[in-house]
Amino acid sequence: MKREIKSVALEDIKLSYEVYGDGNTVILCFHGNGRSADDFKFLEKNTRKIISVHLFLHGYSTFSPHRIHQDLITAEHVEKLLEKLLLKEKVKDFHWVAYSQGGRFTLSAFPSFASRVKSMFLIAPDGMNDNNFYSWSQRQWWTRKLFKRWVEKPEELMSISRVLAKGKIIHPKHVSFLDYYTSDPEKFETAYKTWSAFRDLRPSNEEVRKTLDKHSIQFKVIVGEHDQIITPKSARNFLDKIDQSNALKTIPYGHDIFKPHIEKELLALMPFEDFD
Incomplete structure:
Protein backbone atom coordinates (compact mmCIF):
# COMPACT_ATOMS: atom_id res chain seq x y z
CA MET A 1 0.00 0.00 0.00
CA LYS A 2 1.27 3.49 -0.84
CA ARG A 3 3.15 5.25 1.96
CA GLU A 4 3.42 9.04 2.27
CA ILE A 5 5.29 11.09 4.89
CA LYS A 6 3.79 14.51 5.55
CA SER A 7 4.02 17.19 8.24
CA VAL A 8 2.35 20.20 9.84
CA ALA A 9 4.10 22.98 11.77
CA LEU A 10 3.49 25.38 14.63
CA GLU A 11 6.21 27.86 15.62
CA ASP A 12 9.41 25.79 15.87
CA ILE A 13 7.48 22.53 16.20
CA LYS A 14 7.05 20.09 13.32
CA LEU A 15 4.72 17.13 13.63
CA SER A 16 5.28 14.49 10.97
CA TYR A 17 3.07 11.57 10.11
CA GLU A 18 2.67 8.73 7.65
CA VAL A 19 -0.41 7.98 5.60
CA TYR A 20 -1.31 4.49 4.42
CA GLY A 21 -4.24 4.09 2.06
CA ASP A 22 -7.13 6.35 1.15
CA GLY A 23 -10.21 4.50 2.41
CA ASN A 24 -13.22 6.11 4.10
CA THR A 25 -12.45 4.73 7.56
CA VAL A 26 -9.82 7.03 9.06
CA ILE A 27 -7.65 5.74 11.93
CA LEU A 28 -5.31 8.13 13.76
CA CYS A 29 -2.41 6.36 15.50
CA PHE A 30 0.14 7.43 18.13
CA HIS A 31 3.06 5.07 18.79
CA GLY A 32 5.05 4.61 22.01
CA ASN A 33 8.45 5.74 23.25
CA GLY A 34 11.28 4.11 21.33
CA ARG A 35 8.79 2.76 18.79
CA SER A 36 7.83 4.02 15.34
CA ALA A 37 4.86 4.93 13.16
CA ASP A 38 5.41 1.62 11.35
CA ASP A 39 3.92 -0.20 14.36
CA PHE A 40 0.44 0.42 12.99
CA LYS A 41 0.93 -0.89 9.47
CA PHE A 42 -0.86 -4.06 10.59
CA LEU A 43 -4.10 -2.02 10.58
CA GLU A 44 -3.90 -1.53 6.80
CA LYS A 45 -6.95 -2.46 4.77
CA ASN A 46 -8.37 -1.24 1.44
CA THR A 47 -11.28 0.47 3.19
CA ARG A 48 -9.03 2.42 5.58
CA LYS A 49 -6.83 5.48 5.69
CA ILE A 50 -4.21 5.09 8.41
CA ILE A 51 -2.62 8.31 9.73
CA SER A 52 0.28 7.26 11.94
CA VAL A 53 1.92 10.14 13.79
CA HIS A 54 5.63 10.33 14.61
CA LEU A 55 5.90 11.32 18.28
CA PHE A 56 8.27 14.22 18.92
CA LEU A 57 11.93 13.17 19.06
CA HIS A 58 11.01 10.16 16.93
CA GLY A 59 10.96 9.87 13.15
CA TYR A 60 10.68 13.29 11.51
CA SER A 61 8.85 15.16 14.30
CA THR A 62 11.08 17.84 15.78
CA PHE A 63 11.22 20.95 17.96
CA SER A 64 13.91 23.30 19.23
CA PRO A 65 16.25 21.61 21.75
CA HIS A 66 15.44 24.13 24.48
CA ARG A 67 11.93 22.61 24.77
CA ILE A 68 13.44 19.61 26.52
CA HIS A 69 13.95 21.77 29.61
CA GLN A 70 11.76 24.86 29.17
CA ASP A 71 8.84 26.06 27.00
CA LEU A 72 7.68 22.48 27.19
CA ILE A 73 5.26 20.74 24.84
CA THR A 74 1.70 21.15 26.16
CA ALA A 75 -1.72 19.77 25.28
CA GLU A 76 -2.46 23.07 23.54
CA HIS A 77 0.48 22.53 21.17
CA VAL A 78 -0.69 19.01 20.40
CA GLU A 79 -4.28 20.16 19.84
CA LYS A 80 -3.29 22.93 17.41
CA LEU A 81 -1.03 20.62 15.44
CA LEU A 82 -3.67 17.90 15.26
CA GLU A 83 -6.24 20.42 14.07
CA LYS A 84 -3.85 21.38 11.27
CA LEU A 85 -3.28 17.72 10.42
CA LEU A 86 -6.99 16.89 10.29
CA LEU A 87 -7.65 19.95 8.14
CA LYS A 88 -4.81 19.07 5.77
CA GLU A 89 -6.07 15.49 5.42
CA LYS A 90 -9.71 16.61 5.14
CA VAL A 91 -10.71 14.38 8.05
CA LYS A 92 -14.22 14.89 9.38
CA ASP A 93 -14.23 12.10 11.97
CA PHE A 94 -11.88 9.29 12.91
CA HIS A 95 -10.95 6.37 15.14
CA TRP A 96 -8.05 6.85 17.57
CA VAL A 97 -5.47 4.22 18.52
CA ALA A 98 -2.53 4.88 20.85
CA TYR A 99 0.16 2.79 22.48
CA SER A 100 2.14 3.47 25.69
CA GLN A 101 3.53 7.03 25.63
CA GLY A 102 1.22 7.80 22.73
CA GLY A 103 -1.60 7.33 25.24
CA ARG A 104 -0.39 10.34 27.21
CA PHE A 105 -0.69 12.52 24.10
CA THR A 106 -4.08 11.05 23.25
CA LEU A 107 -5.62 11.45 26.71
CA SER A 108 -4.29 15.03 26.91
CA ALA A 109 -5.82 16.09 23.58
CA PHE A 110 -8.92 13.87 23.51
CA PRO A 111 -11.40 16.29 25.18
CA SER A 112 -10.83 18.81 22.36
CA PHE A 113 -11.61 16.29 19.60
CA ALA A 114 -14.21 14.03 21.20
CA SER A 115 -17.07 15.19 18.96
CA ARG A 116 -15.12 13.81 15.99
CA VAL A 117 -13.93 10.54 17.56
CA LYS A 118 -15.87 7.41 16.62
CA SER A 119 -13.88 5.02 18.78
CA MET A 120 -10.76 5.13 20.94
CA PHE A 121 -8.52 2.17 21.70
CA LEU A 122 -5.68 2.75 24.15
CA ILE A 123 -3.07 -0.02 24.27
CA ALA A 124 -1.03 -0.11 27.51
CA PRO A 125 -1.40 3.69 27.72
CA ASP A 126 0.82 6.03 29.68
CA GLY A 127 -0.93 9.02 31.27
CA MET A 128 -3.57 7.18 33.30
CA ASN A 129 -2.09 8.24 36.65
CA ASP A 130 -0.60 11.68 37.16
CA ASN A 131 0.42 10.81 40.72
CA ASN A 132 2.55 7.73 40.12
CA PHE A 133 6.33 7.70 40.53
CA TYR A 134 6.97 8.18 36.81
CA SER A 135 4.85 11.35 36.60
CA TRP A 136 5.98 12.68 39.97
CA SER A 137 9.67 12.22 39.14
CA GLN A 138 9.27 14.08 35.85
CA ARG A 139 8.42 17.24 37.80
CA SER A 196 11.73 15.56 30.46
CA ALA A 197 10.09 17.37 27.52
CA PHE A 198 6.61 15.86 27.92
CA ARG A 199 6.20 16.41 31.65
CA ASP A 200 3.58 19.14 31.13
CA LEU A 201 1.37 16.73 29.19
CA ARG A 202 -0.82 15.82 32.15
CA PRO A 203 -4.21 14.33 31.24
CA SER A 204 -7.11 15.18 33.51
CA ASN A 205 -9.12 12.14 34.57
CA GLU A 206 -12.04 14.41 35.37
CA GLU A 207 -12.01 15.95 31.89
CA VAL A 208 -11.76 12.53 30.28
CA ARG A 209 -14.65 11.27 32.42
CA LYS A 210 -16.89 14.24 31.56
CA THR A 211 -16.03 13.95 27.87
CA LEU A 212 -16.86 10.24 27.70
CA ASP A 213 -20.11 10.89 29.58
CA LYS A 214 -21.08 13.53 27.05
CA HIS A 215 -20.18 11.70 23.84
CA SER A 216 -21.12 8.25 22.61
CA ILE A 217 -17.70 6.76 21.87
CA GLN A 218 -16.64 3.13 21.73
CA PHE A 219 -13.82 3.13 24.28
CA LYS A 220 -11.42 0.34 25.29
CA VAL A 221 -8.18 0.08 27.24
CA ILE A 222 -6.15 -2.97 26.22
CA VAL A 223 -3.45 -4.15 28.63
CA GLY A 224 -1.23 -7.22 28.81
CA GLU A 225 -1.92 -9.46 31.79
CA HIS A 226 1.83 -9.72 32.42
CA ASP A 227 2.68 -6.07 31.71
CA GLN A 228 4.81 -4.74 34.58
CA ILE A 229 5.15 -1.27 33.02
CA ILE A 230 1.49 -0.41 32.48
CA THR A 231 -0.20 -2.91 34.75
CA PRO A 232 -3.79 -4.18 34.65
CA LYS A 233 -4.18 -2.82 38.19
CA SER A 234 -3.26 0.72 37.08
CA ALA A 235 -5.71 0.43 34.19
CA ARG A 236 -8.51 -0.70 36.52
CA ASN A 237 -7.84 2.20 38.89
CA PHE A 238 -7.95 4.65 35.99
CA LEU A 239 -11.15 3.22 34.54
CA ASP A 240 -12.86 3.27 37.94
CA LYS A 241 -12.05 6.99 38.23
CA ILE A 242 -13.58 7.79 34.85
CA ASP A 243 -16.62 5.51 35.31
CA GLN A 244 -15.55 3.14 32.54
CA SER A 245 -14.84 -0.03 34.51
CA ASN A 246 -16.17 -2.25 31.69
CA ALA A 247 -13.73 -0.83 29.15
CA LEU A 248 -10.76 -2.98 30.18
CA LYS A 249 -9.65 -5.79 27.88
CA THR A 250 -6.66 -7.92 28.87
CA ILE A 251 -4.51 -10.10 26.65
CA PRO A 252 -2.04 -12.77 27.89
CA TYR A 253 1.16 -10.86 27.12
CA GLY A 254 3.55 -8.24 28.50
CA HIS A 255 4.23 -4.66 27.41
CA ASP A 256 5.79 -5.44 24.03
CA ILE A 257 2.78 -6.37 21.94
CA PHE A 258 3.77 -5.48 18.37
CA LYS A 259 4.39 -9.02 17.20
CA PRO A 260 2.47 -10.82 14.42
CA HIS A 261 0.65 -13.35 16.61
CA ILE A 262 -0.40 -10.62 19.08
CA GLU A 263 -1.44 -8.16 16.36
CA LYS A 264 -4.14 -10.62 15.25
CA GLU A 265 -5.65 -10.50 18.73
CA LEU A 266 -5.50 -6.71 18.73
CA LEU A 267 -7.32 -6.58 15.39
CA ALA A 268 -10.13 -8.69 16.86
CA LEU A 269 -10.52 -6.16 19.70
CA MET A 270 -10.69 -3.17 17.35
CA PRO A 271 -13.57 -3.65 14.86
CA PHE A 272 -13.41 -0.12 13.41
CA GLU A 273 -15.90 -0.60 10.58
CA ASP A 274 -18.59 -1.61 13.10
CA PHE A 275 -18.70 2.03 14.23
CA ASP A 276 -18.74 3.70 10.77
Whole structure:
Protein backbone atom coordinates (compact mmCIF):
# COMPACT_ATOMS: atom_id res chain seq x y z
CA MET A 1 0.00 0.00 0.00
CA LYS A 2 1.27 3.49 -0.84
CA ARG A 3 3.15 5.25 1.96
CA GLU A 4 3.42 9.04 2.27
CA ILE A 5 5.29 11.09 4.89
CA LYS A 6 3.79 14.51 5.55
CA SER A 7 4.02 17.19 8.24
CA VAL A 8 2.35 20.20 9.84
CA ALA A 9 4.10 22.98 11.77
CA LEU A 10 3.49 25.38 14.63
CA GLU A 11 6.21 27.86 15.62
CA ASP A 12 9.41 25.79 15.87
CA ILE A 13 7.48 22.53 16.20
CA LYS A 14 7.05 20.09 13.32
CA LEU A 15 4.72 17.13 13.63
CA SER A 16 5.28 14.49 10.97
CA TYR A 17 3.07 11.57 10.11
CA GLU A 18 2.67 8.73 7.65
CA VAL A 19 -0.41 7.98 5.60
CA TYR A 20 -1.31 4.49 4.42
CA GLY A 21 -4.24 4.09 2.06
CA ASP A 22 -7.13 6.35 1.15
CA GLY A 23 -10.21 4.50 2.41
CA ASN A 24 -13.22 6.11 4.10
CA THR A 25 -12.45 4.73 7.56
CA VAL A 26 -9.82 7.03 9.06
CA ILE A 27 -7.65 5.74 11.93
CA LEU A 28 -5.31 8.13 13.76
CA CYS A 29 -2.41 6.36 15.50
CA PHE A 30 0.14 7.43 18.13
CA HIS A 31 3.06 5.07 18.79
CA GLY A 32 5.05 4.61 22.01
CA ASN A 33 8.45 5.74 23.25
CA GLY A 34 11.28 4.11 21.33
CA ARG A 35 8.79 2.76 18.79
CA SER A 36 7.83 4.02 15.34
CA ALA A 37 4.86 4.93 13.16
CA ASP A 38 5.41 1.62 11.35
CA ASP A 39 3.92 -0.20 14.36
CA PHE A 40 0.44 0.42 12.99
CA LYS A 41 0.93 -0.89 9.47
CA PHE A 42 -0.86 -4.06 10.59
CA LEU A 43 -4.10 -2.02 10.58
CA GLU A 44 -3.90 -1.53 6.80
CA LYS A 45 -6.95 -2.46 4.77
CA ASN A 46 -8.37 -1.24 1.44
CA THR A 47 -11.28 0.47 3.19
CA ARG A 48 -9.03 2.42 5.58
CA LYS A 49 -6.83 5.48 5.69
CA ILE A 50 -4.21 5.09 8.41
CA ILE A 51 -2.62 8.31 9.73
CA SER A 52 0.28 7.26 11.94
CA VAL A 53 1.92 10.14 13.79
CA HIS A 54 5.63 10.33 14.61
CA LEU A 55 5.90 11.32 18.28
CA PHE A 56 8.27 14.22 18.92
CA LEU A 57 11.93 13.17 19.06
CA HIS A 58 11.01 10.16 16.93
CA GLY A 59 10.96 9.87 13.15
CA TYR A 60 10.68 13.29 11.51
CA SER A 61 8.85 15.16 14.30
CA THR A 62 11.08 17.84 15.78
CA PHE A 63 11.22 20.95 17.96
CA SER A 64 13.91 23.30 19.23
CA PRO A 65 16.25 21.61 21.75
CA HIS A 66 15.44 24.13 24.48
CA ARG A 67 11.93 22.61 24.77
CA ILE A 68 13.44 19.61 26.52
CA HIS A 69 13.95 21.77 29.61
CA GLN A 70 11.76 24.86 29.17
CA ASP A 71 8.84 26.06 27.00
CA LEU A 72 7.68 22.48 27.19
CA ILE A 73 5.26 20.74 24.84
CA THR A 74 1.70 21.15 26.16
CA ALA A 75 -1.72 19.77 25.28
CA GLU A 76 -2.46 23.07 23.54
CA HIS A 77 0.48 22.53 21.17
CA VAL A 78 -0.69 19.01 20.40
CA GLU A 79 -4.28 20.16 19.84
CA LYS A 80 -3.29 22.93 17.41
CA LEU A 81 -1.03 20.62 15.44
CA LEU A 82 -3.67 17.90 15.26
CA GLU A 83 -6.24 20.42 14.07
CA LYS A 84 -3.85 21.38 11.27
CA LEU A 85 -3.28 17.72 10.42
CA LEU A 86 -6.99 16.89 10.29
CA LEU A 87 -7.65 19.95 8.14
CA LYS A 88 -4.81 19.07 5.77
CA GLU A 89 -6.07 15.49 5.42
CA LYS A 90 -9.71 16.61 5.14
CA VAL A 91 -10.71 14.38 8.05
CA LYS A 92 -14.22 14.89 9.38
CA ASP A 93 -14.23 12.10 11.97
CA PHE A 94 -11.88 9.29 12.91
CA HIS A 95 -10.95 6.37 15.14
CA TRP A 96 -8.05 6.85 17.57
CA VAL A 97 -5.47 4.22 18.52
CA ALA A 98 -2.53 4.88 20.85
CA TYR A 99 0.16 2.79 22.48
CA SER A 100 2.14 3.47 25.69
CA GLN A 101 3.53 7.03 25.63
CA GLY A 102 1.22 7.80 22.73
CA GLY A 103 -1.60 7.33 25.24
CA ARG A 104 -0.39 10.34 27.21
CA PHE A 105 -0.69 12.52 24.10
CA THR A 106 -4.08 11.05 23.25
CA LEU A 107 -5.62 11.45 26.71
CA SER A 108 -4.29 15.03 26.91
CA ALA A 109 -5.82 16.09 23.58
CA PHE A 110 -8.92 13.87 23.51
CA PRO A 111 -11.40 16.29 25.18
CA SER A 112 -10.83 18.81 22.36
CA PHE A 113 -11.61 16.29 19.60
CA ALA A 114 -14.21 14.03 21.20
CA SER A 115 -17.07 15.19 18.96
CA ARG A 116 -15.12 13.81 15.99
CA VAL A 117 -13.93 10.54 17.56
CA LYS A 118 -15.87 7.41 16.62
CA SER A 119 -13.88 5.02 18.78
CA MET A 120 -10.76 5.13 20.94
CA PHE A 121 -8.52 2.17 21.70
CA LEU A 122 -5.68 2.75 24.15
CA ILE A 123 -3.07 -0.02 24.27
CA ALA A 124 -1.03 -0.11 27.51
CA PRO A 125 -1.40 3.69 27.72
CA ASP A 126 0.82 6.03 29.68
CA GLY A 127 -0.93 9.02 31.27
CA MET A 128 -3.57 7.18 33.30
CA ASN A 129 -2.09 8.24 36.65
CA ASP A 130 -0.60 11.68 37.16
CA ASN A 131 0.42 10.81 40.72
CA ASN A 132 2.55 7.73 40.12
CA PHE A 133 6.33 7.70 40.53
CA TYR A 134 6.97 8.18 36.81
CA SER A 135 4.85 11.35 36.60
CA TRP A 136 5.98 12.68 39.97
CA SER A 137 9.67 12.22 39.14
CA GLN A 138 9.27 14.08 35.85
CA ARG A 139 8.42 17.24 37.80
CA GLN A 140 11.38 17.13 40.23
CA TRP A 141 14.49 19.05 39.15
CA TRP A 142 16.79 16.73 41.07
CA THR A 143 15.42 13.55 39.48
CA ARG A 144 15.82 15.10 36.03
CA LYS A 145 19.43 15.92 36.92
CA LEU A 146 19.95 12.39 38.19
CA PHE A 147 18.55 10.81 35.03
CA LYS A 148 20.72 13.09 32.91
CA ARG A 149 23.69 11.67 34.81
CA TRP A 150 22.50 8.13 34.12
CA VAL A 151 22.33 8.85 30.39
CA GLU A 152 26.08 9.36 30.61
CA LYS A 153 26.57 6.49 33.09
CA PRO A 154 23.92 3.86 32.29
CA GLU A 155 25.88 1.11 34.02
CA GLU A 156 25.31 2.95 37.33
CA LEU A 157 21.54 2.87 36.81
CA MET A 158 21.62 -0.82 35.92
CA SER A 159 23.66 -1.66 39.03
CA ILE A 160 21.17 0.16 41.25
CA SER A 161 18.17 -1.45 39.54
CA ARG A 162 19.61 -4.96 39.98
CA VAL A 163 20.13 -4.33 43.69
CA LEU A 164 16.54 -3.06 44.00
CA ALA A 165 15.24 -6.12 42.15
CA LYS A 166 17.29 -8.45 44.36
CA GLY A 167 15.76 -6.77 47.41
CA LYS A 168 12.30 -7.21 45.81
CA ILE A 169 11.76 -3.44 45.79
CA ILE A 170 11.14 -3.46 42.04
CA HIS A 171 10.03 -6.27 39.73
CA PRO A 172 12.77 -8.07 37.72
CA LYS A 173 10.92 -7.12 34.53
CA HIS A 174 11.66 -3.47 35.33
CA VAL A 175 15.35 -4.37 35.11
CA SER A 176 14.78 -5.94 31.70
CA PHE A 177 12.87 -2.84 30.62
CA LEU A 178 15.74 -0.55 31.71
CA ASP A 179 18.28 -2.84 30.08
CA TYR A 180 16.35 -2.55 26.80
CA TYR A 181 16.95 1.22 26.83
CA THR A 182 20.38 1.50 28.44
CA SER A 183 21.89 -1.05 26.03
CA ASP A 184 21.33 1.46 23.22
CA PRO A 185 22.81 4.92 24.11
CA GLU A 186 20.78 6.74 21.45
CA LYS A 187 17.52 5.10 22.53
CA PHE A 188 18.26 5.82 26.20
CA GLU A 189 19.01 9.48 25.49
CA THR A 190 15.75 9.79 23.55
CA ALA A 191 13.87 8.21 26.46
CA TYR A 192 15.39 10.78 28.83
CA LYS A 193 14.52 13.68 26.51
CA THR A 194 10.91 12.58 26.09
CA TRP A 195 10.56 11.99 29.85
CA SER A 196 11.73 15.56 30.46
CA ALA A 197 10.09 17.37 27.52
CA PHE A 198 6.61 15.86 27.92
CA ARG A 199 6.20 16.41 31.65
CA ASP A 200 3.58 19.14 31.13
CA LEU A 201 1.37 16.73 29.19
CA ARG A 202 -0.82 15.82 32.15
CA PRO A 203 -4.21 14.33 31.24
CA SER A 204 -7.11 15.18 33.51
CA ASN A 205 -9.12 12.14 34.57
CA GLU A 206 -12.04 14.41 35.37
CA GLU A 207 -12.01 15.95 31.89
CA VAL A 208 -11.76 12.53 30.28
CA ARG A 209 -14.65 11.27 32.42
CA LYS A 210 -16.89 14.24 31.56
CA THR A 211 -16.03 13.95 27.87
CA LEU A 212 -16.86 10.24 27.70
CA ASP A 213 -20.11 10.89 29.58
CA LYS A 214 -21.08 13.53 27.05
CA HIS A 215 -20.18 11.70 23.84
CA SER A 216 -21.12 8.25 22.61
CA ILE A 217 -17.70 6.76 21.87
CA GLN A 218 -16.64 3.13 21.73
CA PHE A 219 -13.82 3.13 24.28
CA LYS A 220 -11.42 0.34 25.29
CA VAL A 221 -8.18 0.08 27.24
CA ILE A 222 -6.15 -2.97 26.22
CA VAL A 223 -3.45 -4.15 28.63
CA GLY A 224 -1.23 -7.22 28.81
CA GLU A 225 -1.92 -9.46 31.79
CA HIS A 226 1.83 -9.72 32.42
CA ASP A 227 2.68 -6.07 31.71
CA GLN A 228 4.81 -4.74 34.58
CA ILE A 229 5.15 -1.27 33.02
CA ILE A 230 1.49 -0.41 32.48
CA THR A 231 -0.20 -2.91 34.75
CA PRO A 232 -3.79 -4.18 34.65
CA LYS A 233 -4.18 -2.82 38.19
CA SER A 234 -3.26 0.72 37.08
CA ALA A 235 -5.71 0.43 34.19
CA ARG A 236 -8.51 -0.70 36.52
CA ASN A 237 -7.84 2.20 38.89
CA PHE A 238 -7.95 4.65 35.99
CA LEU A 239 -11.15 3.22 34.54
CA ASP A 240 -12.86 3.27 37.94
CA LYS A 241 -12.05 6.99 38.23
CA ILE A 242 -13.58 7.79 34.85
CA ASP A 243 -16.62 5.51 35.31
CA GLN A 244 -15.55 3.14 32.54
CA SER A 245 -14.84 -0.03 34.51
CA ASN A 246 -16.17 -2.25 31.69
CA ALA A 247 -13.73 -0.83 29.15
CA LEU A 248 -10.76 -2.98 30.18
CA LYS A 249 -9.65 -5.79 27.88
CA THR A 250 -6.66 -7.92 28.87
CA ILE A 251 -4.51 -10.10 26.65
CA PRO A 252 -2.04 -12.77 27.89
CA TYR A 253 1.16 -10.86 27.12
CA GLY A 254 3.55 -8.24 28.50
CA HIS A 255 4.23 -4.66 27.41
CA ASP A 256 5.79 -5.44 24.03
CA ILE A 257 2.78 -6.37 21.94
CA PHE A 258 3.77 -5.48 18.37
CA LYS A 259 4.39 -9.02 17.20
CA PRO A 260 2.47 -10.82 14.42
CA HIS A 261 0.65 -13.35 16.61
CA ILE A 262 -0.40 -10.62 19.08
CA GLU A 263 -1.44 -8.16 16.36
CA LYS A 264 -4.14 -10.62 15.25
CA GLU A 265 -5.65 -10.50 18.73
CA LEU A 266 -5.50 -6.71 18.73
CA LEU A 267 -7.32 -6.58 15.39
CA ALA A 268 -10.13 -8.69 16.86
CA LEU A 269 -10.52 -6.16 19.70
CA MET A 270 -10.69 -3.17 17.35
CA PRO A 271 -13.57 -3.65 14.86
CA PHE A 272 -13.41 -0.12 13.41
CA GLU A 273 -15.90 -0.60 10.58
CA ASP A 274 -18.59 -1.61 13.10
CA PHE A 275 -18.70 2.03 14.23
CA ASP A 276 -18.74 3.70 10.77
